[in-house]
Amino acid sequence: MGWFKRRRESEYVDIVYATRQAADDARRRAEAAGLTFRYIEKREGRRYITYTGTDPEKAKAFLRKEPIADDTTYIVVETEDGVWGTDSSSLYLERLRAWQLDTDAVDCEGSIESLIDGFHNYLLAMRGTVDNFLAEIRCGRCRHAWIDGIRYSDVTRVRCPECRALNRVDSTSLVEVIDYR
Ligand SMILES: [Zn+2]
Numbered sequence: 001m002g003w004f005k006r007r008r009e010s011e012y013v014d015i016v017y018a019t020r021q022a023a024d025d026a027r028r029r030a031e032a033a034g035l036t037f038r039y040i041e042k043r044e045g046r047r048y049i050t051y052t053g054t055d056p057e058k059a060k061a062f063l064r065k066e067p068i069a070d071d072t073t074y075i076v077v078e079t080e081d082g083v084w085g086t087d088s089s090s091l092y093l094e095r096l097r098a099w100q101l102d103t104d105a106v107d108c109e110g111s112i113e114s115l116i117d118g119f120h121n122y123l124l125a126m127r128g129t130v131d132n133f134l135a136e137i138r139c140g141r142c143r144h145a146w147i148d149g150i151r152y153s154d155v156t157r158v159r160c161p162e163c164r165a166l167n168r169v170d171s172t173s174l175v176e177v178i179d180y181r
Pocket residue numbers: 139140141142143144160161162163164165
């Protein structure tokens with residue numbers, strides 16, 4: 001792991017935020033979302049500001065609102081249930097969680113309400129660059145809607161954060177609507 005540089009928190013302001021005020025504001029928003037700052041690392045010309053969080057839903061809400069200054073900056077939240085991040089164009093789930101691939105054992109059928117942050121993730125998933133894209137999912141049991149990562153043109157298991165039901169989500173019908181229109 002010697003090929004990238006890990007930065008200390010003292011360098012936080014210089015690297016990422018123009019002013020101390022902006023850095024303090026960002027820190028406050030992170031704390032309100034229950035996140036803990038870990039480190040900043042530079043990798044292949046990109047910088048990753050990394051936090052840990054206990055609640056993926058709070059992490060996603062935080063990331064969706066967080067301003068990104070340029071297209072080489074990423075904010076990442078490591079949770080026990082997936083690594084979530086954002087860049088200048090969209091929220092993302094770094095990779096699907098292993099339990100998401102077991103689509104036989106489910107409680108109900110979830111539906112796809114919309115794509116999140118446009119087509120960016122969807123196109124990357126279609127090309128196979130990433131293993132998922134983000135969609136707003138509606139729980140088949142309690143009707144709660146939330147954002148989750150699902151596979152391109154395939155079935156995926158997702159867990160409703162509200163009632164904990166395991167939903168089976170099928171994105172194959174999306175393909176007909178989006179890819180061939
Ligand atoms: Zn539910």
